[in-house]
Amino acid sequence: MTDFAATRSQFHLPPGMIYLDGNSLGPLPRAAASRIARTVDREWGEMLITGWNKAGWMAQPAVLGDRIGRLIGAAPGTCIVGDTLSIQVYQALASALHMRPDRRMILSDTGNFPTDLYMAEGLIGSLGQGHELRCVAPEDVADHITDEVAVLMLTEADYRSGRLHDMIALTAKAHAAGALTVWDLAHTAGATPVDVAGAGADFAVGCTYKYLNAGPGAPAFIYVAPAHAGTVQPALSGWLGHEAPFAFDPAYRPGPGIERMRVGTPPVLHMAALEAALDVWDMVDMADVRARSIELTERFIGGVEAACPDLTLASPRQAQMRGSQVSFRHPQGYAVMQALIARRVIGDFRAPDIIRFGFTPLYIGPEEVDAAVAVLAEIMGKRLWDRPEYKTRAGVT
Amino acid sequence: MTDFAATRSQFHLPPGMIYLDGNSLGPLPRAAASRIARTVDREWGEMLITGWNKAGWMAQPAVLGDRIGRLIGAAPGTCIVGDTLSIQVYQALASALHMRPDRRMILSDTGNFPTDLYMAEGLIGSLGQGHELRCVAPEDVADHITDEVAVLMLTEADYRSGRLHDMIALTAKAHAAGALTVWDLAHTAGATPVDVAGAGADFAVGCTYKYLNAGPGAPAFIYVAPAHAGTVQPALSGWLGHEAPFAFDPAYRPGPGIERMRVGTPPVLHMAALEAALDVWDMVDMADVRARSIELTERFIGGVEAACPDLTLASPRQAQMRGSQVSFRHPQGYAVMQALIARRVIGDFRAPDIIRFGFTPLYIGPEEVDAAVAVLAEIMGKRLWDRPEYKTRAGVT
Numbered sequence: 001m002t003d004f005a006a007t008r009s010q011f012h013l014p015p016g017m018i019y020l021d022g023n024s025l026g027p028l029p030r031a032a033a034s035r036i037a038r039t040v041d042r043e044w045g046e047m048l049i050t051g052w053n054k055a056g057w058m059a060q061p062a063v064l065g066d067r068i069g070r071l072i073g074a075a076p077g078t079c080i081v082g083d084t085l086s087i088q089v090y091q092a093l094a095s096a097l098h099m100r101p102d103r104r105m106i107l108s109d110t111g112n113f114p115t116d117l118y119m120a121e122g123l124i125g126s127l128g129q130g131h132e133l134r135c136v137a138p139e140d141v142a143d144h145i146t147d148e149v150a151v152l153m154l155t156e157a158d159y160r161s162g163r164l165h166d167m168i169a170l171t172a173k174a175h176a177a178g179a180l181t182v183w184d185l186a187h188t189a190g191a192t193p194v195d196v197a198g199a200g201a202d203f204a205v206g207c208t209y210k211y212l213n214a215g216p217g218a219p220a221f222i223y224v225a226p227a228h229a230g231t232v233q234p235a236l237s238g239w240l241g242h243e244a245p246f247a248f249d250p251a252y253r254p255g256p257g258i259e260r261m262r263v264g265t266p267p268v269l270h271m272a273a274l275e276a277a278l279d280v281w282d283m284v285d286m287a288d289v290r291a292r293s294i295e296l297t298e299r300f301i302g303g304v305e306a307a308c309p310d311l312t313l314a315s316p317r318q319a320q321m322r323g324s325q326v327s328f329r330h331p332q333g334y335a336v337m338q339a340l341i342a343r344r345v346i347g348d349f350r351a352p353d354i355i356r357f358g359f360t361p362l363y364i365g366p367e368e369v370d371a372a373v374a375v376l377a378e379i380m381g382k383r384l385w386d387r388p389e390y391k392t393r394a395g396v397t
Numbered sequence: 398m399t400d401f402a403a404t405r406s407q408f409h410l411p412p413g414m415i416y417l418d419g420n421s422l423g424p425l426p427r428a429a430a431s432r433i434a435r436t437v438d439r440e441w442g443e444m445l446i447t448g449w450n451k452a453g454w455m456a457q458p459a460v461l462g463d464r465i466g467r468l469i470g471a472a473p474g475t476c477i478v479g480d481t482l483s484i485q486v487y488q489a490l491a492s493a494l495h496m497r498p499d500r501r502m503i504l505s506d507t508g509n510f511p512t513d514l515y516m517a518e519g520l521i522g523s524l525g526q527g528h529e530l531r532c533v534a535p536e537d538v539a540d541h542i543t544d545e546v547a548v549l550m551l552t553e554a555d556y557r558s559g560r561l562h563d564m565i566a567l568t569a570k571a572h573a574a575g576a577l578t579v580w581d582l583a584h585t586a587g588a589t590p591v592d593v594a595g596a597g598a599d600f601a602v603g604c605t606y607k608y609l610n611a612g613p614g615a616p617a618f619i620y621v622a623p624a625h626a627g628t629v630q631p632a633l634s635g636w637l638g639h640e641a642p643f644a645f646d647p648a649y650r651p652g653p654g655i656e657r658m659r660v661g662t663p664p665v666l667h668m669a670a671l672e673a674a675l676d677v678w679d680m681v682d683m684a685d686v687r688a689r690s691i692e693l694t695e696r697f698i699g700g701v702e703a704a705c706p707d708l709t710l711a712s713p714r715q716a717q718m719r720g721s722q723v724s725f726r727h728p729q730g731y732a733v734m735q736a737l738i739a740r741r742v743i744g745d746f747r748a749p750d751i752i753r754f755g756f757t758p759l760y761i762g763p764e765e766v767d768a769a770v771a772v773l774a775e776i777m778g779k780r781l782w783d784r785p786e787y788k789t790r791a792g793v794t
Contacts, residue, residue, distance in 0.1 A: 012442045014442070014443050014445070017445075019445060021445065021446045024446050025441075025445055025446045025448075027442075027445055028437065028438075028441050028442040032437065033434070033437050033438060033442070036433060036434075036437055036666065037430070037433075037434060040425065040429065040430050040433055040612075040670075041425075041430060043613075044422075044425050044612055044613055045409045045411070045424075045425040045430070046411050048411070048414075048416060048418065048422055048424055048743065049418045049421050049422045049743060049745065050738075050743070051422075051613060052613070057613055057614075083480065083481065083484065083661075084480070084635070084660060084661025084662055085661055085662070086633070086635035086636065086660045086661035087480065087484060087633065087635075087660060087661060090633060094523050098522070098523065101525075110647065113636075114636050114639070114645050114646060114647065114649075115635050115636035115637075115661065117647060117648075117649075118634045118635060118636055118638075118639060118649040119633070119634060119635060121634060121648070121649045122630075122631060122632050122633055122634030122635075122649065123523075123632070125495070125630060125632070125634075126491050126495065126520075126523065126524065126632040127523065127524065127525070128498075128524070128526065129525065135647060207662075209662070215437075215441055215665065215666065216440075216441055216448060216449070216454055216662070216665035216666075217454075217662050217663050217664035217665040217666065217667070217668070218664075219664075220661075233519075233522060234519060235519050235520070235522070235523040236483070236484065236487060236516070236519055237515045237516060237518060237519030237522075238481070238483035238484075238512050238515060238516060238519075239483065239510075239511050239512035239515055240512075241515075242511070242515060246748065247748055248511050248747060248748050249511060250507065250511060250514060250532065251514075251518070252514075252515040252518045252519065263481060263483045263484060264480075264481025264482055264483035264484060264512065264617075265481055265482070265604075265606070265613070265614050266614050267614035267615075267616075267664050267666075267667055268612065268613035268614040269433065269612065269613075269614065269664075269666040269667055269670065270614070270664055270666055270667065271614070273437075273666065341447075346445065346446060346447070348446065350645060351643065351644055351645050
């Protein structure tokens with residue numbers, strides 16, 4: 001059994017803050033600070049250029065990719081770290097389209113995170129070959145998988161509602177139609193048990209700064225199914241994906257397997273933070289995380305629905321259909337969230353009317369759920385959100 | 398006048414090491430360690446998600462871009478930080494090609510860094526429109542600028558020899574032929590005075606971990622000429638380049654000017670290091686840096702040629718034709734460099750036979766030049782490189 005008191009002690013959580021936004025940015029693992037300091041002082045400072053070998057920086061993207069692989073059902077040597085999630089979406093999608101030269105449709109849904117759609121749009125514009133990005137409602141995806149579809153590109157958990165797609169069924173249906181799949185695991189890696197290999201996913205990408213807790217701007221990861229890894233042609237073909245980067249050949253030759261998906265110089269400081277963040281994941285079993293997550297989200301939904309009749313559940317009611325977040329709708333959602341944040345209950349707002357709360361068993365328990373419900377009940381009951389200071393849009397959260 | 402004793406005191410340099418590889422990875426600015434620690438502990442740790450606004454993370458790519466702009470002749474609001482240099486090459490090149498839909502040729506040279514050529518190759522493969530990457534000898538570039546050329550893509554200083562292209566003349570010739578230019582400043586930003594606006598460059602990209610000293614895996618930057626910035630269509634169209642990223646619109650609308658070249662979530666820890674690294678640049682005048690760099694490279698060439706007749710100068714003899722590095726050829730160049738490194742004189746080797754030394758006036762002076770010459774003279778005079786332990790290829794430096 002996973003010891004969630006032990007995992008909680010691995011994080012720095014500001015006193016008095018109830019942090020329900022780990023689905024946007026995870027908190028600081030205590031060990032990350034010293035790990036980063038060591039990388040700065042003893043590696044960059046003392047080893048300088050020789051750190052690429054001596055400190056293992058060059059090998060880190062593969063080492064860390066394997067450790068993430070364990071959490072998403074990817075065998076060693078099939079997942080690698082680097083770049084941002086937007087870039088990895090492009091890398092995966094462009095590579096997949098290249099494998100279906102006779103088809104022109106990318107199928108996605110309106111619950112996909114906008115950057116995935118934007119990157120697809122940019123790619124289509126560059127290709128200039130008449131590709132189409134078709135976005136349907138999440139529940140209609142299966143019906144639109146036809147033999148016109150080149151690539152089915154979906155985020156497993158809807159960033160607004162937390163609704164989960166059935167990765168196994170949709171991947172099977174896509175394959176039966178001759179399409180490839182690109183799965184974005186931004187809201188499921190570290191949140192729910194994922195099995196990319198078991199589901200037969202062709203490509204998967206994800207980020208490490210949400211549930212994996214690797215810090216702001218931490219790098220993304222990409223998975224390529226073993227069946228494709230030896231033949232895929234990366235669109236973003238950088239020198240560190242070359243078979244022999246330090247031969248400085250004028251012509252590109254893709255590296256072995258997943259290594260070819262690397263592009264440029266990896267972010268060493270962020271890899272140090274990611275390494276420390278992944279150490280916490282060595283303490284947990286994903287099945288326990290999922291069970292605890294369901295317990296927390298059920299408790300939150302029950303508490304809020306009992307106390308706040310003005311809020312409408314925007315997440316699936318059935319626990320197995322949800323990721324590790326709960327969203328409610330309110331016409332003044334922005335102001336409600338600002339009022340919560342002013343009382344140090346941190347969630348986030350997603351336009352037009354969604355307030356969103358992430359439940360992250362590694363450091364959040366039933367006490368925080370109950371405390372958050374109580375604060376939210378007070379705000380709604382006393383209409384505290386109806387103050388002018390909560391209605392000014394300040395930007396991000 | 399720049400006080401180079403004062404700039405030197407800003408860096409941590411390991412005692413007993415003569416570091417002539419700042420053209421590959423700059424040393425640790427002393428202030429970077431505390432700046433990074435502050436970002437980790439007080440920003441990520443205490444502010445969590447609110448750090449994007451409160452700590453200014455979201456604005457940093459533009460703030461830092463402007464500070465780099467000062468070093469490369471880019472006006473405020475025309476340069477922005479993010480991603481790796483390979484990605485920025487792709488972003489610039491794809492955007493430029495899109496502006497010349499009737500042309501199919503990318504002209505580059507054999508002195509360009511391989512990743513620039515690889516990224517072009519990958520882009521051409523994705524486009525599938527019959528583009529050609531033509532690589533000619535560096536001295537033949539001007540003769541190959543014809544009205545077939547869509548984009549002239551060059552690295553200003555050759556990574557092997559340090560030979561400088563004439564950015565002003567080549568850009569003018571490209572424009573006269575109706576072509577656009579993409580300049581890679583990897584080996585000139587912070588090394589020589591660069592004036593992208595004065596030269597009329599259309600796009601420029603560069604990295605911050607070499608002469609700018611921002612650390613291993615620090616992000617790259619991109620410049621877009623003001624004439625193009627409002628109309629260019631970014632190929633890598635990510636959410637942070639959107640006009641309103643937090644509106645979560647399903648369709649992409651490019652942000653104002655240079656902002657549209659942003660892609661995904663920026664690397665916050667590396668931006669903290671970059672900020673500290675750029676503080677040192679506030680202490681210097683680029684003309685002083687260039688004068689001192691020439692003094693150091695002349696001194697090194699003179700010393701080595703007097704003491705080491707077996708080494709052949711691979712850099713231009715004329716100082717104005719060189720960047721801030723000096724390269725020599727030797728059939729056993731790899732072993733020579735290994736012997737130097739064993740004696741704590743750090744340069745690097747570039748296949749097939751180049752030993753390369755970077756001269757970085759911010760922290761290297763004539764004493765280090767003379768000491769490096771003395772060690773190299775001993776190695777060559779006594780044939781110390783001819784030991785088996787120096788001939789085993791270990792990988793990176």
